[in-house]
Amino acid sequence: MDEEMMNMTEAWLRNHRLLYTGATRSPFILSIHDATINFVSFKTWLAQDYLFVRAFVPFVASILIKACKESDDDGDMEIILGGMAALEDEINWFKREATNWGISLSEVVPQQANINYCRFLESLMSPEVEYTVAITAFWATEAVYQESFAHCLGEGSKTPPELKETCARWGNEGFGLYCQSLQRIADRCLRTASEEELKKAEVLFLSVLEHEVEFWNMSMAA
Numbered sequence: 001m002d003e004e005m006m007n008m009t010e011a012w013l014r015n016h017r018l019l020y021t022g023a024t025r026s027p028f029i030l031s032i033h034d035a036t037i038n039f040v041s042f043k044t045w046l047a048q049d050y051l052f053v054r055a056f057v058p059f060v061a062s063i064l065i066k067a068c069k070e071s072d073d074d075g076d077m078e079i080i081l082g083g084m085a086a087l088e089d090e091i092n093w094f095k096r097e098a099t100n101w102g103i104s105l106s107e108v109v110p111q112q113a114n115i116n117y118c119r120f121l122e123s124l125m126s127p128e129v130e131y132t133v134a135i136t137a138f139w140a141t142e143a144v145y146q147e148s149f150a151h152c153l154g155e156g157s158k159t160p161p162e163l164k165e166t167c168a169r170w171g172n173e174g175f176g177l178y179c180q181s182l183q184r185i186a187d188r189c190l191r192t193a194s195e196e197e198l199k200k201a202e203v204l205f206l207s208v209l210e211h212e213v214e215f216w217n218m219s220m221a222a
């Protein structure tokens, strides 16, 4: 396809394929897919991601505020609000799942990669960060999880039955459609963005991918 006709996110996905694949086909995800995962790693991921999701809520809230103030499309609010509502269910799911795996969430200490990622999200919550830039990072964060966990449910996957529910949380079709909605918002905003905003959004897209890689590696190392 001609570069000019492509959406910005598609062009980035093409130009940064290697890093994107690194984030969506991490050793952690591949080990779920081929059933070689060490459950200690899974429990580490679960505990750390619970903390991450708690930090993710105010980040999404900050995007909702930006949407209300800066978006030229009324439809954005419902999509972001839907995502926020789903996070309440997600937090409750993490609590139930932690109980099932014998994890005491109140005792979980955030690891460095998690601290770094949450700090990054916090930096994006500033009112000075434009909606276009923030929504791009938001889309990328969700898209990595969607693509990663969908792979664990795809053809030829040997995902252990006790992990299927986890994979389905982010790998299900509804979550896929939600990610597409976020991508469409990002692309619409990016079409009218300044050169400077475009550059900033691309850099943050790459930062998200790097943080995701580090997050998976942190889980795997435990």
Ligand SMILES: Cc1ncc(CO)c(N)n1
Binding pocket: 049, 052, 053, 056, 141, 142, 145, 212, 215
């Ligand atoms: C680290 C990480 N990235 C993305 C998501 C998706 O919300 C998540 N739960 N955790």
